[in-house]
Amino acid sequence: MTAADLGALVADIAQEAGELARSRRAEGVALAATKSTMADIVTEADREVEQLIRDRLRSERPDDGFLGEETGAERGSSGYTWVVDPIDGTVNYAYGIPGYSVSVAVVEGEPEFERWRGVAAAVCAPALGELFTAVRGEGAWHDGTRLAVTTDTPAGALLGTGFGYDPATHDGDLATVRRVMSMARDVRRMGSAAIDLAYVAAGRLDGFFERGLNAWDFAAGALLVQEAGGAVSRLDLDASRPMLIAGGLDVHDRLRRLVTQSGA
Known part of the structure; x- marks a missing residue:
């Protein structure tokens, strides 16, 4: 095939x-x-x-x-x-x-x-x-x-995210949200990482970040974003809950810097 x-x-x-x-x-x-x-x-x-x-x-x-x-x-x-x-x-x-x-x-x-x-x-x-x-x-x-990712966010980036199911992780997730709000127009939390990533590919969201995703959560969405001209990365691979970030190249790079600085 x-x-x-x-x-x-x-x-x-x-x-x-x-x-x-x-x-x-x-x-x-x-x-x-x-x-x-x-x-x-x-x-x-x-x-x-x-x-x-x-x-x-x-x-x-x-x-x-x-x-x-x-x-x-x-x-x-x-x-x-x-x-x-x-x-x-x-x-x-x-x-x-x-x-x-x-x-x-x-x-x-x-x-x-x-x-x-x-x-x-x-x-x-x-x-x-x-x-x-x-x-x-x-x-x-x-x-x-x-589809094509957004490349210009003059009013700030509309970002998607999600939280883990374990209440013990929520403080860290909220700390990350506070950190990325410096670049955000607003944040959406819709409950399906695959849809979030599809929306990034379609330009309905400018970027996405979430900790603790499994391969099946993002495998399809990651290729959508990449083929739409965006970038997808995982950070903190040695941690129990690696961070996935995705977006147009500029948004992806800004998210990466903020998430790395946050230490969350």
């Missing part, structure tokens, strides 16, 4: 998975478990959506690896790995807030951000009726329109 072929498959799988998530939400949400804290929930739909994606890949890409939020890692032999968050924004999903998404990416190399090369990605927000896609070297797209 070419990168474009993989891009078409990623988009198709993300849309099918998104439709399953949307239909299950309409039927009512059943909580399956909590994870790191009581606020960190998983629904039956998370597991069902991830299983749908795994079944598609076993049929169409059986030699590829897999890294998913709900079912973990499985090494493949092809050199490609699918990095999947079946429902990013599960709390939004459980509460009936439409800001949730299915995030699907295929990467080449080891499934670690600093060691992989993104090949194709899709973020499907089914309750919002939106699909964002990217293929390496071919740009990022939404409804036939090529």
